[in-house]
Amino acid sequence: MPLVQYSDSESESDEADVPTPSAKRPCHKQSTSGKTSSLPPLPATFHDLYASTTRVSTQDDPSLHGGRKRVIPHVEGNWPTHVYLELYPSKEELTLLGNLLPQPSPSKLGIESLLHSDLGAQLPLHISLSRPVVLRTEQRSSFERSLQTEIESSRIAPFALTPNGLKWVSNYERTRWFLVLRIAKPEHDSLNGLLRLSNCALARFDQPPLYASHGTPHNQDFSDYFHISLAWALKEPNTEEKDRVATSDLKPLQDLRVRFDSVKVKIGNNVSSIPLPTNT
Template sequence: MEALKASYGDASSDSDIDDPTPVNMGSRMPLPPPPLSLLNPPTSNPLGTLDLLQTGQPSRVRSFPHVDGNYALHVYIPVYIPSIPKKELALFLKRISSLVPGLHVVDVDVPLDILCKDDLKLEQVALGREFHISLGRTVPIRVHQIDSVVAMLRQKLQFQKRYWIDFSKLQVFVNDDRTRTFLSIEVITGGLAEIKRQIHAVNEVYRLHMLPEFYKDPRPHISLAWALGDISDSLQRVVEDEMKRSNVGGSAQKCIFTSKFNGIECKIGNKTYKICKFQDE
């Protein structure tokens, strides 16, 4: 299995990192104050005692530095894993974690081996959250670009048909600067054509705002776990061996799980915008 560059950004606020292409913002200019919703992070922790699990973990740093007046932009399809494949994937992650040290859960960044001590917590924390299929690179934008970006995304993607997305292939990805390796599930059949059309629309909006477009050969996926550095070779071998032994991702014909397309969202800073409506609504 070939290690591929990750179109990383299948995530919430903490996953808007490691994007390889920073934006040259040029000279600074006076800006209006940002909306309060962008500055006030949520205070509740939906995972309860998760903070206790995160103590001592390696921190993940954005590849583009924070600049006052800049906010991370991420456009994505939200995805949830159904309950039955969630149990199968939990067992698979448990075996992978025992063989590959240093894996962390994407987004919440909890060490995977800690969660593997409790099967229920492994399912809830590692697989029970919202995943993301990125439709564009995670990039910084200026405050004065926010309204324009959101309006154009809605114009390009305002009406969408519902369709099914087949997650069929376990894949190892590496980000552009080879500082992170990701264990992901790739979309290679059902839903691929629709997602690529949506990526094309997002690219058009990015282009008009002088933002870097997505990869020329996009590989839509969700990421389950990450590790520091490029460990793609060792992770590939373990994943391939475990796929042969398990029912998860054993062949391109067998779908690991299927999810219905339920919309597109755009996250800017701490605020999430709904981008599309459905033609049947």
């Protein structure tokens, strides 16, 4: 299954007539427990303060963002929205992830790293829990409250994730290819649980679900599709490059444990964090 697109330059809003949701009850409840992390993470709000990007154009100008084209055009009154889990790898983890990128350098192969910005600053990584969707101005607060209610009424506690593979995959439109780190299914199936909550909240606004489609079984397993994108390219990598990453040695990452204790919601350039329940 191809991946979603999520970058700021391509998550621009699309005009849509989306009604205000009426249902209030949670989608489901799920009992889980999580593992602890050896190092305390920075407060979630710290990175949120610097999540905004400066808009230099509302037109589709690929020269402003590496040749990428907007999938959803900018329309006044529409707000691009994304639900996801966010991670900031440690310096040591960042080095290990960087070693997975094609050598001698990503740029010579037409591959752009998602680990650092053009100026060398570390970028946040994430696991998507939604497609890039569009909300109207008057729906922003309602959607966030709806998702928060779903999460608070669930029993999905903070949890840890580990990687289990590397692969090149395309987005839905096959306009970009992503080098992704696959994720092992966590204890208590927490990723699928959060995906169902996100899809349920989105459905109240007539927004499409991620991975699932309307009418699919409630307990469908999408564990094979969760991922962390490490790099991207405008052209499909050749067979040699695909084979290289498929056989990459991931032993250096065998001790990597990434702990998540909140869900991020980005609406426009505003990012908020919804904590996972800890009193389960």
